[in-house]
Amino acid sequence: MAILANNATDLVEQMILLTKRLAEIADAQVNMFSPNDIEEYTKMNDEASRLAATYTIECNRIASNPDILNGLDVHLKETLKKETKRFREILAAHEDAIERGKTLSEGLVKAIATEAANARPTPQAYSPSLRGIEGPKRDTSAIALDRRA
Numbered sequence: 001m002a003i004l005a006n007n008a009t010d011l012v013e014q015m016i017l018l019t020k021r022l023a024e025i026a027d028a029q030v031n032m033f034s035p036n037d038i039e040e041y042t043k044m045n046d047e048a049s050r051l052a053a054t055y056t057i058e059c060n061r062i063a064s065n066p067d068i069l070n071g072l073d074v075h076l077k078e079t080l081k082k083e084t085k086r087f088r089e090i091l092a093a094h095e096d097a098i099e100r101g102k103t104l105s106e107g108l109v110k111a112i113a114t115e116a117a118n119a120r121p122t123p124q125a126y127s128p129s130l131r132g133i134e135g136p137k138r139d140t141s142a143i144a145l146d147r148r149a
Helices: 008-033 038-043 045-064 074-119
Strands: none
Touching: 008 038, 008 045, 008 074, 038 045
């Protein structure tokens, strides 16, 4: 979905609003990582995806045709630059929050899997070459993790 603008001023005003809204969504999602409010976080993903697609289309259009912004009020250009910078800073924080959550989740799953592997009994097998029972071997049975848990 592209922005329908009447002129450069209209386009930049809409880009400013779009950038602000994307920054608001990203900032809200970063704040949802702290209390682990993932359900509310995921509710915002549809809107964020649609707006990000539009943002990408318009940024590419402006980059391929910078003359589209000729004659634009300097104040509007500065506002767009300021909002874009703010958006990028929030996106960096968003990326960090996602990475922390991913690292924490992976560590938790690994710790649970290790504990489960250590807690199960080790099978012992008969070995004719050793003339009796072979020593126990670890990790000889599979572990199934329920992703819904």
